[in-house]
Amino acid sequence: MNRIRWGILGTGNIARQFAKGLALLPDADLVAVGSREQATAVAFANHYHIPHAHASYEALAKDAHVDVVYVATPHVFHLANSLLCLEHGKAVLCEKPFTINKRQAEAVFNRARQKNLFVMEAMWTIFFPAMAAVRQLIQGGTLGDVRLVTADFGYRAALDPHGRHFNPALGGGALLDVGIYPLALAQMIYGPPARISSMAHLGETGVDEQAAITLGYEGGKMAVLHTAVRTETPHEAVIMGTDGRIRIHAPWWQPSQFTLTRPGQADQVMNIPYAGNGYQYEATAVMACLRDAKTQHDLMPWSTTLSLQETMDTVRAQWGLHYPGET
Secondary structure (H helix, E strand, C coil): CCCEEEEEECCCHHHHHHHHHHCCCCCEEEEEEECCCHHHHHHHHHHHCCCEEECCHHHHHHCCCCCEEEECCCHHHHHHHHHHHHHCCCEEEEECCCCCCHHHHHHHHHHHHHHCCCEEEECHHHHCHHHHHHHHHHHCCCCCCEEEEEEEEECECCCCCCCCCCCHHHCCCHHHHHHHHHHHHHHHHHCCCCEEEEEEEECCCCCEEEEEEEEECHHHCEEEEEEECECCCCCCEEEEECCEEEEECCCCCCCCEEEEECCCCCCEEEECCCCCCCCHHHHHHHHHHHHCCCCCCCCCCHHHHHHHHHHHHHHHHHHCCCCCCCC
């Protein structure tokens, strides 16, 4: 598999961003796109010079020209869309959150296991060069014992009860949309939490408009996280250890710069730029796995996604937030 042939399922903003990132990879071919309407698929295909435009997701999943599909639809459709692609023998990179809950994620991974196919949640942040440098510093002991992590991701969206940000039927709310980013950072550093405490404001549509989450780990380690869809936050993350700290500058979830602070030393500002919009890094990771016949990536294995889904399930249960038709 010298070249990897991609299909994109969905034609929204995230699909467009991924197409732009993929264009930077000389060994990736974007060969197909699927939409629910022919006109939308054709317009997307024409804009990104894609040879095959499909008027249904099933037609994309059946396309013999495609090796792997990027699922770029809203959260509530990820289960059905991922299973459809797997059923037709396609590897899957599914946009975060992977599914609405852990039970759905398990269904996807069980099918992938049966079909011996690659699947990964598209947590693009952890594949950036700057985040790789952060991991290297932590693993190398530069910070000593990491004791506390703080991170936020919040923005102010216009209140539209029918839009994806606020509609319960579309999995609306801050947690699944952007709260998963701080959770994924804590997961990357600590692993699964031992204790979870949270509080949320549920707005007039019943979804979480802002929330605070505290995660506890063995030995007293903690992560303090917050997220919102009605409040703009600083978009910074700080990783604090016994021998120093790292502040990842805004926007930390699309990182290119961080400051390393250690006692008795001058601050070091690390500039680690990324190419394009950064989506190509997760695509490169996927393609490496496909060439090695792997079904999971070491940085984002199925166990990590399941842990994140379980944490979000627990948090929502604490709030009493249940989505219509949730299975």
